[in-house]
Amino acid sequence: MGRWKAIRIQYKWTVLTVTTVGVLMAGLDSRIVIIGLPQVAASLHADPEQAIWITQAYVLGSTVALLLIGRVSDITGRVKLYTSGFGVFTLGSLLTSIAVNPAQVIAFRAVQGLGSAILFTNSAAMIVDATPAEELGLSLGINQVAFRMGSMAGLTVSGIILSVLDWRALFYVNVPIGIFGTAWAHFRLREMAKVERGAPIDWGGFVAFTVFILSLLLALTVAAYGVSEAATIAGLLALSGAGLSAFVFLERRHPHPLLDLKLLRIREFTGGLLAQMLNAIAFGAVLLLLSLYFQLVLDKKPLEAGLLIIPTDIATLAAGPLSGRLSDKYGHLPFTTTGLALTSLSLFLFSTTDASTPYPLLVVYMMLLGAGLGFFASPNISSIMGSVPPVRRGIASGFRATFFNVGYTAGATRDRLGFPGDFLQRRL
Numbered sequence: 001m002g003r004w005k006a007i008r009i010q011y012k013w014t015v016l017t018v019t020t021v022g023v024l025m026a027g028l029d030s031r032i033v034i035i036g037l038p039q040v041a042a043s044l045h046a047d048p049e050q051a052i053w054i055t056q057a058y059v060l061g062s063t064v065a066l067l068l069i070g071r072v073s074d075i076t077g078r079v080k081l082y083t084s085g086f087g088v089f090t091l092g093s094l095l096t097s098i099a100v101n102p103a104q105v106i107a108f109r110a111v112q113g114l115g116s117a118i119l120f121t122n123s124a125a126m127i128v129d130a131t132p133a134e135e136l137g138l139s140l141g142i143n144q145v146a147f148r149m150g151s152m153a154g155l156t157v158s159g160i161i162l163s164v165l166d167w168r169a170l171f172y173v174n175v176p177i178g179i180f181g182t183a184w185a186h187f188r189l190r191e192m193a194k195v196e197r198g199a200p201i202d203w204g205g206f207v208a209f210t211v212f213i214l215s216l217l218l219a220l221t222v223a224a225y226g227v228s229e230a231a232t233i234a235g236l237l238a239l240s241g242a243g244l245s246a247f248v249f250l251e252r253r254h255p256h257p258l259l260d261l262k263l264l265r266i267r268e269f270t271g272g273l274l275a276q277m278l279n280a281i282a283f284g285a286v287l288l289l290l291s292l293y294f295q296l297v298l299d300k301k302p303l304e305a306g307l308l309i310i311p312t313d314i315a316t317l318a319a320g321p322l323s324g325r326l327s328d329k330y331g332h333l334p335f336t337t338t339g340l341a342l343t344s345l346s347l348f349l350f351s352t353t354d355a356s357t358p359y360p361l362l363v364v365y366m367m368l369l370g371a372g373l374g375f376f377a378s379p380n381i382s383s384i385m386g387s388v389p390p391v392r393r394g395i396a397s398g399f400r401a402t403f404f405n406v407g408y409t410a411g412a413t414r415d416r417l418g419f420p421g422d423f424l425q426r427r428l
Contacts, residue, residue: 011190012130014188015129015189018189019082019119022181023123023143027146027148029112029150032157032170033058034288036170037051039162039166043167045102050102052221056217058109061113061117062114063217064213064217066121067259067399067402068258069081069117069394070395070399071258071395072394073121075201082123082189085117087115088114089178090115090181092113092115093178094175097169097171097172122394124385125193126189126193128140128385129192134328136328137323137328137382138324139324140381141323141378142378144381151287156306156309159305161173196256202254205250206258208244208247211242212240212247213402213406219233219236220409248261258395260392263392268383268387269388272380272387272400276404277404279373280404280407280408281407282344284409284410286346288411290366311367313370315371317370318374319370319371319374320374320375323339323375323377332382332383335378339372339373339375340376341372342369342372342375343369346366381400
């Protein structure tokens, strides 16, 4: 019995390290192209609209299939699917690094996004499967801080890479890491999930959900960048609403639905999802605004802008695991509430800044933001994932990731709508 316990403890850390590498890569590439976008567009002679889709293709690719990935993991298991995610992500990175025109970059970034979706969705479910409930907050805290650290560090890392190499290095640096991650996952992970083997896939629900989420994200994107008329945006939103209605109709009648709507009756699950989406809106908005503020308002170079944002990373790294460990002992609510309060305070303080605001004051605001994000993430996801039955952890993780991505995109969209006319397009 003691030997089995020791093996289980060791495997818990194996799962945590493998999945943390995966989500770190996924987070890094969600933002790494932002600072390098002008160089990518110039090198490939991309017009402003194509440049926009170079960034958004990753978001679309990483969001559209999340529910399907979660459901497949509940049916077939998580380990083989997770390992394939490393492979897909690495392949997408390699293809993007050798692309010769904007259309290829856009397509291959979508492949990257699909790989990141597989990694992101399965990582949380695998950690919950392998970790005792009383230690779940710490493990999820480390894992989720890795994703958010990757998202924030993408701005810094891209600045460093672009100061010595060209834009293709933003993607081919993933290849050796991805190959190592694929082999590591294949040889070290083992299946522990309780699965519904033989259950059919609800393809009708998947199609309806894809119409809903794809139309919604397209509407948010074209609204933000002004690349379509109001009638097109309204049409996309109407199509999204129709897709959502069809999805709910189908799910209520399917014996093996893509998303078990009964999960939404669980208060901790639904409340956690809504809180996470609000937090993601703030997260996506502020990261983009900080990058634009330092580069466009203060006229800093990409590397300088990335380095100036580091205080946010440091605070998140410090607060995340601490919050996870404490939430295991004292419960989720005090720490999710504290995280949201600190994030809200930082947003208010950021709203008072202008071009003359001293950098030391901005450091204080950024550290408040980072601490808020760190305190919130782990207890929130622990509450969400711990509230669902084991056989629904895959789909719960996929649904959670969908809410996060929609909030993240909505936050960035709100920022872009705040810029006059084609200001951002002229800067590309």
